[in-house]
Amino acid sequence: MSLVRRCSRTACGRPAVATLTYVYADSTAVLGPLATYAEPHCYDLCAEHSERLTAPRGWEVVRLSDGSAPSRPSGDDLEALANAVREAARPPERAAGAWGSARTESGKGPGKGGPATGETRRGHLRVLRSPDS
Incomplete structure (x- = not known):
């Protein structure tokens, strides 16, 4: 039985599709494909919340897409x-x-x-x- 990870946002129960990580030293929020493992200092987000993500003023949001990388080894x-x-x-x-x-x-x-x-x-x-x- 595989456990589906859920969105980290309060009251959202949708399945997670992306992982958000903050790099405080660089004032950067990095949003990428769903991480393989749940990490304690990362946030899993559903499609809706990952699309609407905003960062604090003065911070940069880096969105990493996984569309170019093959999902399985060739x-x-x-x-x-x-x-x-x-x-x-x-x-x-x-x-x-x-x-x-x-x-x-x-x-x-x-x-x-x-x-x-x-x-x-x-x-x-x-x-x-x-x-x-």
């Missing part, structure tokens, strides 16, 4: 991410072999697994090699 974005993960998981070339001198207490290569299992581990990432490679 195929190119996902491919670039996959390539970056593959590159990060590639073991560095060393004279001592792919596993080099890095050993764990068990005597296997870095992390769990090792060359026998076809698993490479680097930091928190783990790449499983396909059987045909």
Whole structure:
């Protein structure tokens, strides 16, 4: 069950569509797309209240639109991410072999697994090699 966030304005129960944040140091009110998470110092506004928003005298209102940004990652974005993960998981070339001198207490290569299992581990990432490679 997904919980719908409501407008922060008093007595308004409409669903929120935008998030308002005040930047006091710059005397700026920033109104943008609905934030992923409710933050304690931000205000969620419905469509009507976000359109009618005014700021105190001397303040600037910055309206960030999300119409130009894709709502989901594109195929190119996902491919670039996959390539970056593959590159990060590639073991560095060393004279001592792919596993080099890095050993764990068990005597296997870095992390769990090792060359026998076809698993490479680097930091928190783990790449499983396909059987045909």
